[in-house]
Amino acid sequence: MSSEALTPDRILEATEEVLRRYGPAKATVVDVARALGVSHGSVYRHFRTKAALREAVTQRWLGRTEELLAETTASPDTGPGPEKLRAWLARLFDAKRHKAGDDPELFATYSALIDDSSTVVERHIDILLGQVGRIIEEGVQAGRFTPADPAQTARAVFAATSRFHDPAYAPVWSSEGIEAEFTAVTDLILRGLRP
Amino acid sequence: MSSEALTPDRILEATEEVLRRYGPAKATVVDVARALGVSHGSVYRHFRTKAALREAVTQRWLGRTEELLAETTASPDTGPGPEKLRAWLARLFDAKRHKAGDDPELFATYSALIDDSSTVVERHIDILLGQVGRIIEEGVQAGRFTPADPAQTARAVFAATSRFHDPAYAPVWSSEGIEAEFTAVTDLILRGLRP
Numbered sequence: 001m002s003s004e005a006l007t008p009d010r011i012l013e014a015t016e017e018v019l020r021r022y023g024p025a026k027a028t029v030v031d032v033a034r035a036l037g038v039s040h041g042s043v044y045r046h047f048r049t050k051a052a053l054r055e056a057v058t059q060r061w062l063g064r065t066e067e068l069l070a071e072t073t074a075s076p077d078t079g080p081g082p083e084k085l086r087a088w089l090a091r092l093f094d095a096k097r098h099k100a101g102d103d104p105e106l107f108a109t110y111s112a113l114i115d116d117s118s119t120v121v122e123r124h125i126d127i128l129l130g131q132v133g134r135i136i137e138e139g140v141q142a143g144r145f146t147p148a149d150p151a152q153t154a155r156a157v158f159a160a161t162s163r164f165h166d167p168a169y170a171p172v173w174s175s176e177g178i179e180a181e182f183t184a185v186t187d188l189i190l191r192g193l194r195p
Numbered sequence: 196m197s198s199e200a201l202t203p204d205r206i207l208e209a210t211e212e213v214l215r216r217y218g219p220a221k222a223t224v225v226d227v228a229r230a231l232g233v234s235h236g237s238v239y240r241h242f243r244t245k246a247a248l249r250e251a252v253t254q255r256w257l258g259r260t261e262e263l264l265a266e267t268t269a270s271p272d273t274g275p276g277p278e279k280l281r282a283w284l285a286r287l288f289d290a291k292r293h294k295a296g297d298d299p300e301l302f303a304t305y306s307a308l309i310d311d312s313s314t315v316v317e318r319h320i321d322i323l324l325g326q327v328g329r330i331i332e333e334g335v336q337a338g339r340f341t342p343a344d345p346a347q348t349a350r351a352v353f354a355a356t357s358r359f360h361d362p363a364y365a366p367v368w369s370s371e372g373i374e375a376e377f378t379a380v381t382d383l384i385l386r387g388l389r390p
Contacts, residue, residue: 146386156379160355168363184351191341192387 006038008046008056015057020105024112029053055120058113062124065095066131073131081144082190084135085157089186092128093164093173100170111167129154139193146195153193160189201233203241203251210252215300219307224248250315253308257319260290261326268326276339277385279330280352284381287323288359288368295365306362324349334388341390348388355384 004010014035018027029050033040047053072091078084100107114121132154139145163169164182172178199205209230213222224245228235242248267286273279295302309316327349334340358364359377367373 152379153383155376156383159358159376160380160383162364163354163357169357181350181354184347185355188348188351188355188387189383190387191389192383192385194386 080142081139097173145193275337276334292368340388
């Protein structure tokens with residue numbers, strides 16, 4: 001057994017590596033344990049089932065984007081309302097594009113895992129919607145957005161920009177003109193939120 | 196051989212029926228010829244390849260939606276600008292939802308064919324974008340929309356409503372709350388087009 005303490009984080013890191021190597025269909029808990037030099041029982045003490053381990057690693061992957069966007073949401077550097085919402089949407093698009101483009105195999109792996117775990121995705125979307133809602137609320141309070149229900153408006157903004165964050169659209173994210181399209185859609189939405 | 200004249204339209208009707216029965220992977224030109232009581236050579240005289248026949252039948256399927264929406268585009272009953280654009284988007288969503296919901300097998304069949312024929316899809320989207328562009332132009336001229344480049348604005352409107360017409364989203368079209376989401380997104384877009 002490895003001398004380093006077996007933490008959930010070390011298990012999740014090894015799981016990501018195993019998923020990358022074997023793909024989601026073949027990767028097993030035994031592979032993860034072997035990569036860590038521990039028994040599979042030790043892994044199961046932290047994650048009770050293979051499904052729980054897969055959910056945790058997917059949540060960790062989505063969590064990176066959530067943290068990145070939480071920074072933008074909380075940042076005082078970007079003015080409230082339109083500036084912040086545009087920065088947030090651009091950063092989301094950028095994060096998703098990088099995930100898809102920089103490591104396509106891992107992206108495909110997580111896309112497959114996501115299809116199997118609607119709870120993890122719903123939680124992820126709820127967190128992102130909460131951030132957009134806060135940006136809208138802040139913009140309304142600053143008089144930069146028309147008064148609106150933050151939660152409902154956040155859902156509309158998120159739905160209207162699906163093309164730039166939904167993994168189903170990953171194939172078009174590298175297409176010519178996608179940047180201009182993103183700007184056109186964002187402009188249209190921000191005009192729609194004007195007081 | 197059947198006594199009725201063998202028109203392209205009769206061939207396409209039979210092709211749709213054969214696709215529905217055997218699925219896109221198994222359906223052959225011989226099946227189509229057999230359904231019509233003619234030789235496969237007679238079918239090939241109208242459509243030179245199996246790919247050409249499949250493209251034509253897909254185009255015919257998409258053409259039905261185009262014609263329906265052309266009516267809305269040209270109709271003098273709906274006021275110019277916001278009213279017409281809302282009616283057009285609602286009719287598009289409705290047409291797609293019905294295609295997906297009323298005959299899911301045929302919808303899946305055509306979705307598979309569409310994946311194989313980007314030219315047919317591009318043509319379909321160009322036709323729809325042209326219609327939205329005309330509605331925007333009309334709305335701008337009537338002073339109901341802010342002056343904007345019709346083609347570019349049409350693309351932004353179409354992209355922002357992807358969730359309500361892109362077949363990739365068909366699974367969510369029957370979900371609870373989708374109607375409210377459609378209204379929220381459409382409201383946001385129409386507010387963005389205000390003068």
